[in-house]
Amino acid sequence: MRRLVAGLLFACVAVPAASAQTVQQRLPTCLACHGENGQSQTPDVPSLGAQQIFYVTVQLLMFRERMRVADSMNAMAKGLSDDDLSKLAEIIHKLPAPRPPDGEVDAARIERARALATQNRCNFCHTATFAGQENVPNIADQREDYLVKALRGYKDNSRHGYDATMAEVMAPISDDQILDLAYYIARVRAQ
DSSP states (O other): OHHHHHHHHHHHHOOOOGGGOOHHHHHHHHHHHHOTTSOOOSTTOOOOTTOOHHHHHHHHHHHHTTSSOOHHHHHHHTTOOHHHHHHHHHHHHHSOOOOOOOSOOOHHHHHHHHHHHHHTTHHHHHOTTSOOBTTBOOOTTOOHHHHHHHHHHHHTTSSOOSSSHHHHHHTTOOHHHHHHHHHHHTTOOOO
């Protein structure tokens, strides 16, 4: 298993010269980390299946322009034209939506997180099914570890969105609540 993870991480980091590759040539490297079937098997790497086209386009733009810094993603997005960004976003959007993890569900955690999500109006931007809309990502059934990482990043201001909304929402949320929210959202089926 460690070799598989190491191989996937190497594939994500060992990005060939970006400007020399077409979208179709880059796609296998993207899917090696983010999952061929739209569902990432790589720790801390998001699943991208059924993601909002506009959201993906903007995220790729942010990586290309280094407004979001993640070395492998910055290298992958380097040299992409605006048209390339759109093409990649359309391909990603057509991938199957991720599935929630199998197994028993802790009903108490689900209820705590559902109440917290309602209280903080998570469903206002992300929609009632957490499928997102336009520039708001589909977070339903996302990898739980990635959700924890992203929510902590918004809380400690190490991850930036288009505006300060997520930082403001996350400010009063405790780390235990972040864990519950991630648990819940990872198990919500988008409709």
